Amino acid sequence: VNELSPLGVAFAAIMSNDTETYPADSFEHMQRWSQELRFPFPYLLDDSQQVARAYGAVCTPDFFGYNAELKLQYRGRLDAGRTSEPPAGSPRELYEAMRTIATTGEGPAEQIPGIGCSIKWRSAS
Template sequence: MLRFSRQLDYGQPAPDFALPDTDGRIRTLAEFAGKKALLVAFICNHCPVVLHMLPSLCDFAREYAPKGLQVIAISSNWPDEFPEDDYPHMQAFAKEWDLPFPYLYDESQDVALAYNAICTPDFFLYDGDRNLSYAGQYCPSRPKLPHPPLPGVPPMRTDLPVTGEDMRRAVDAVLAGRSIPVEDQTPSSGCSMKWQPGKDPWWG
């Protein structure tokens, strides 16, 4: 089911986390304290929107790492509906794509709830003080998704290349110490988060 990011809590601090990466190492928010900016991306293995933009996101992470940006990807999907989203498949996925950033497993889904994540991909960009500066799309490009047009919903195929232009502008602003007006932020959109029974929030 199609979902749009909620774009909440601008200026609020990044919620803490302690999650295993695909090598089994526990990674924490404090570990990246020295970085000038932090991008937390909620993704998963199966989502066609994620797969559409992932090569560009990997290149983007490699390009901006020397400038002070730390990218972290988190998968919070409950794998009953899509078994390819489970932890062993995440480990294989990280190797297959040679991900240049940690890919963390949020098995309890508590971190997704803390960040108000609702879709994949869902992006949260924090400044050097770890306050939320941007919660929007990577860029306007979308893949062709197998559903008919929905009333009031932008078309999910734009025929635009994946450039990361929105995220690039946002990260450049954060690294330069500039604010990003909320009205200039377009919601991300993609597959709905897959919640485990009894865990799904009212807004999920």
């Protein structure tokens, strides 16, 4: 994140899980977690789940990268690590994608979808 800031790239994390049915995903708990990991960007709550639906998010994490014209250029994973350190020598996929978008306005041709837990949707009332 810090390496991309000089290129005009900004980040935000948005938590959309149903925290009533899944209290372990409470916003307070996730905010503490983000502070422990020292996220250098805002960690936001999508309590209505409207943001996740509008973006078409399906899992956590699900990364979206936009260019200066706010056109989607990247939808993929952070890297090959999934829940642990990525294998040695593997690319920093999100970083490389955002650097390319910042400098060219276009995302990479190859994009590997994100993998994670599905979003915990609130049941329809």
